[in-house]
Amino acid sequence: MRRRVALAAGLGGLAILTVLVVVLAQQVEPRTGTNAIVSVSGVQVTVPASRTRCQRADVPAGTGRITVFASKRPGAGPLTIVLRSRAREIARARIPGFPAERAYMAALRPAVSDELRGARLCFENDGSRNIPLAGDRTEPIHVSSPDHDFPDDVRTDFFKAGSSARIGLAPDVARRFALGKSAALGPWTMWVVLAVVLVVAGVSVRLVFREAGA
Amino acid sequence: MRALTGRARAQLAGLPRAMWVCAAVGVVNAACWAVITPTFWVPDEPAHVGYVQYVAETGKLPRSGFVDPDRPEGPSGEQSAAYNFLPFRVTGKPVWEPAEDRALRRELRREQSNRANDGQALNATSNPPLYYALETIPYRIVHGAGYLDRVLAMRLFSALFAGFTVLFTYLFLRQLLPGTQWAWTTGALAVAFQPVLGFMSGGVNADALAYPAAAAVLWTLARAFRQGLNIRTGAAIGAAMAVGLFSKPIVIGLIPGLVLAFAILVIRQSPRRPAALGAAAALAPTVVTYAAYTALSAHRVTLQPPAPGVGGPVGGDALTAEISYVWQSLLPRLPFMNDQFATYPLWEVYFKGFIGRLGWNEYGFASGWYWVALLIFAGILALAGRALWERRATVWSLRWELATYVALTVGLAISVAIVGYGYLRDTGIPFEQARYLFPVLALYGALMAVAAMGAGRRWGPAVGALLVVLAMGQSLFAQLLTLGRFYT
Numbered sequence: 109m110r111r112r113v114a115l116a117a118g119l120g121g122l123a124i125l126t127v128l129v130v131v132l133a134q135q136v137e138p139r140t141g142t143n144a145i146v147s148v149s150g151v152q153v154t155v156p157a158s159r160t161r162c163q164r165a166d167v168p169a170g171t172g173r174i175t176v177f178a179s180k181r182p183g184a185g186p187l188t189i190v191l192r193s194r195a196r197e198i199a200r201a202r203i204p205g206f207p208a209e210r211a212y213m214a215a216l217r218p219a220v221s222d223e224l225r226g227a228r229l230c231f232e233n234d235g236s237r238n239i240p241l242a243g244d245r246t247e248p249i250h251v252s253s254p255d256h257d258f259p260d261d262v263r264t265d266f267f268k269a270g271s272s273a274r275i276g277l278a279p280d281v282a283r284r285f286a287l288g289k290s291a292a293l294g295p296w297t298m299w300v301v302l303a304v305v306l307v308v309a310g311v312s313v314r315l316v317f318r319e320a321g322a
Numbered sequence: 323m324r325a326l327t328g329r330a331r332a333q334l335a336g337l338p339r340a341m342w343v344c345a346a347v348g349v350v351n352a353a354c355w356a357v358i359t360p361t362f363w364v365p366d367e368p369a370h371v372g373y374v375q376y377v378a379e380t381g382k383l384p385r386s387g388f389v390d391p392d393r394p395e396g397p398s399g400e401q402s403a404a405y406n407f408l409p410f411r412v413t414g415k416p417v418w419e420p421a422e423d424r425a426l427r428r429e430l431r432r433e434q435s436n437r438a439n440d441g442q443a444l445n446a447t448s449n450p451p452l453y454y455a456l457e458t459i460p461y462r463i464v465h466g467a468g469y470l471d472r473v474l475a476m477r478l479f480s481a482l483f484a485g486f487t488v489l490f491t492y493l494f495l496r497q498l499l500p501g502t503q504w505a506w507t508t509g510a511l512a513v514a515f516q517p518v519l520g521f522m523s524g525g526v527n528a529d530a531l532a533y534p535a536a537a538a539v540l541w542t543l544a545r546a547f548r549q550g551l552n553i554r555t556g557a558a559i560g561a562a563m564a565v566g567l568f569s570k571p572i573v574i575g576l577i578p579g580l581v582l583a584f585a586i587l588v589i590r591q592s593p594r595r596p597a598a599l600g601a602a603a604a605l606a607p608t609v610v611t612y613a614a615y616t617a618l619s620a621h622r623v624t625l626q627p628p629a630p631g632v633g634g635p636v637g638g639d640a641l642t643a644e645i646s647y648v649w650q651s652l653l654p655r656l657p658f659m660n661d662q663f664a665t666y667p668l669w670e671v672y673f674k675g676f677i678g679r680l681g682w683n684e685y686g687f688a689s690g691w692y693w694v695a696l697l698i699f700a701g702i703l704a705l706a707g708r709a710l711w712e713r714r715a716t717v718w719s720l721r722w723e724l725a726t727y728v729a730l731t732v733g734l735a736i737s738v739a740i741v742g743y744g745y746l747r748d749t750g751i752p753f754e755q756a757r758y759l760f761p762v763l764a765l766y767g768a769l770m771a772v773a774a775m776g777a778g779r780r781w782g783p784a785v786g787a788l789l790v791v792l793a794m795g796q797s798l799f800a801q802l803l804t805l806g807r808f809y810t
Contacts, residue, residue: 109780109783112780112781112783113784113786115784116785116787116791117787120787120788120795121791123795127795127799128799128802131802136810138810141418144415166421280809280810281805281810284416284808284809285805285809287416287419287422287423288360288361288416288417289360289361289474291427291468292471292474293357297357298805304354305354305798305801308350311347312347312514312790312794313787313790315343315511316507316783316786316787316790317787318340319340319503319507319783320783320784320786
């Protein structure tokens with residue numbers, strides 16, 4: 109009986125482990141930060157043709173790429189994104205056009221080496237058509253009146269310069285894990301939680317094993 | 323008294339050690355969720371924390387809707403400070419940068435003396451007080467600590483209730499499936515690893531107490547079906563029901579099923595008088611006390627009238643629309659009914675929600691995983707069906723008891739749909755979530771246990787082990803999903 113239980117638990121564990129390895133080995137774009145307050149914005153922020161729109165930005169260290177979300181606008185663009193701090197240009201990125209409704213990622217050159225608080229991010233529309241970008245703070249459900257003006261910023265997500273396996277994000281996750289929570293927690297907490305999860309799984313399997321033989 | 327204590331101690335000592343281990347697994351798993359989930363990212367947590375804070379700081383129940391120029395209504399200073407940093411980003415990312423974290427803590431320190439305001443319980447104001455009264459214990463213990471520390475203390479205390487949910491599930495299965503101890507463990511561990519149970523119990527939310535109370539209702543009811551209904555067993559059912567009702571009003575949906583159970587028990591028992599007294603002992607004090615509480619506390623909340631035309635159910639007169647809505651919240655639409663839902667709730671709300679819709683019900687697994695889960699569940703249902711068929715004589719003998727479990731579930735689902743209808747009509751926002759059906763979560767434990775038994779005497783424990791490992795996987799991936807959602 110116990111052999112069959114061990115076999116079944118082992119097969120289940122192997123299946124979970126396989127999925128876990130596949131998921132953790134997947135390449136992802138490591139996000140360094142975002143100004144998003146909502147996942148999907150109900151407000152469109154337009155950068156008029158041949159005009160520039162600027163907003164405040166906090167840019168984490170290590171940022172090498174920037175993403176904006178745009179509606180389909182064939183013929184619009186290019187859009188140049190310029191990052192300045194204390195009136196000095198730090199980096200710039202360029203998106204050539206907006207042929208579909210999707211996220212547009214562009215390399216910020218050079219990559220941002222130190223964290224920038226209160227920097228200025230400007231969107232320069234170098235084309236002859238307006239560029240409609242997604243906002244970052246107003247949920248669609250709250251946009252009930254088309255006449256009402258909802259002050260908003262362009263949603264910008266920041267990423268590291270290169271992609272990484274999901275498991276490679278673990279140190280960043282551990283660091284962020286403790287923020288905005290009890291002072292008793294720290295980056296170590298995530299590792300302790302993972303260890304506890306493993307111990308609990310072990311105890312449970314042992315219990316099932318013991319009960320099967322009872 | 324000493325004899326009573328001795329008997330209780332002997333009864334406790336006679337309980338299987340496996341039950342305590344299962345309960346401990348439930349507590350630890352929920353405690354992990356308490357640490358993993360960012361502050362205020364459990365549904366309505368700001369309101370529930372506000373309720374506890376008000377009770378703990380003033381010793382009174384919160385109220386709202388009173389205009390007092392000297393005392394503005396709304397969240398407390400601490401609550402607002404945390405709210406400004408966190409819930410406005412309810413579908414975005416939490417605090418990620420150390421500088422932002424320091425700013426949040428500075429703001430909380432500045433507001434730490436502003437702890438009580440009328441109306442700070444927000445949309446939880448009308449809830450009954452039992453859960454919040456219990457939560458004042460950890461709040462008062464760490465009263466001098468920071469706001470986020472107090473929230474964590476409350477969350478960890480709440481995690482204890484997950485242990486009670488698992489414990490009562492185990493006891494329920496022990497009554498329902500006598501002689502198969504390994505199956506009790508299978509069912510109880512499946513519940514212990516249920517991710518939505520861990521997530522909700524690891525947050526500050528009155529659901530956490532409603533779940534074990536309702537699991538206790540199922541256990542005590544199963545006992546009554548075996549030992550007979552009398553004043554003692556009836557009072558136990560009533561006590562469990564009272565805890566549930568004074569935690570979360572939605573538990574009221576269990577009452578039709580309970581009434582049916584009592585009717586069956588009274589009719590079947592001979593003599594009928596002890597059973598009738600037992601039913602009275604279960605229902606009368608609970609219902610009378612709850613009705614009195616509801617009447618006396620109605621003045622605490624002055625609700626705004628619903629805004630007209632905000633959307634909601636459609637078609638025919640109000641009653642027809644409501645009936646149609648309730649039907650479609652559980653079953654496929656009939657040809658003559660107006661479409662009340664854009665999706666099929668049994669799949670989108672209840673199945674997907676059960677597998678894992680987390681946060682403020684706004685993130686979950688990639689859609690393909692729900693189909694994988696459906697396949698696994700189809701296998702579980704097939705095994706459970708086989709077990710029931712093979713034991714059809716026993717099932718037939720238990721038919722009335724099993725009918726009451728079905729009635730409890732249907733009653734609960736209908737009451738959720740009725741509340742959902744009103745909520746949608748008044749706010750335009752859907753109400754239904756899988757967690758509202760968790761008061762009958764012990765039946766999920768029963769399903770898992772029976773499914774394992776369906777694999778037969780030789781393979782049953784092995785399939786039970788496989789189901790437990792799969793439940794662990796579900797829990798682990800839900801936790802990883804949460805890490806990914808908030809911290810990457």
